Amino acid sequence: MTRSDRLLLAEKTVAATVRRLPRELRDFARAVPVHYETVPAADVLAEGFEPDLLGLFTGNPHGSEFAGTQPAPPQILLYLVNLWDYAGGDPATYREEVRLTYLHELGHYFDWDEDELAARGLD
Numbered sequence: 001m002t003r004s005d006r007l008l009l010a011e012k013t014v015a016a017t018v019r020r021l022p023r024e025l026r027d028f029a030r031a032v033p034v035h036y037e038t039v040p041a042a043d044v045l046a047e048g049f050e051p052d053l054l055g056l057f058t059g060n061p062h063g064s065e066f067a068g069t070q071p072a073p074p075q076i077l078l079y080l081v082n083l084w085d086y087a088g089g090d091p092a093t094y095r096e097e098v099r100l101t102y103l104h105e106l107g108h109y110f111d112w113d114e115d116e117l118a119a120r121g122l123d
């Protein structure tokens with residue numbers, strides 16, 4: 001599968017995932033940009049993240065003001081090569097990992113932990 005194919009599949013998966021969110025979350029989710037990167041950038045790794053990172057939420061969580069330490073707006077980064085490798089090159093597994101990683105990072109936007117995601121059926 002080419003890089004373009006993986007990107008298109010990830011974009012479609014995230015769009016479908018957003019459509020399936022509860023109505024009260026959809027508009028908030030659509031307001032958080034999703035950026036599709038190949039792998040984590042050097043500055044992300046310099047912050048101590050592992051090279052095989054699947055996704056990352058940056059910015060302030062929903063409902064908080066912009067803080068001096070996080071002046072950038074919220075965004076979700078998905079690392080397509082890492083997701084593809086984690087999925088073992090299987091398209092169905094890749095879609096599921098993109099979905100799960102997106103929901104996990106969206107949960108950070110809402111300032112929810114893993115238990116809160118599961119309680120809302122978003123795991």
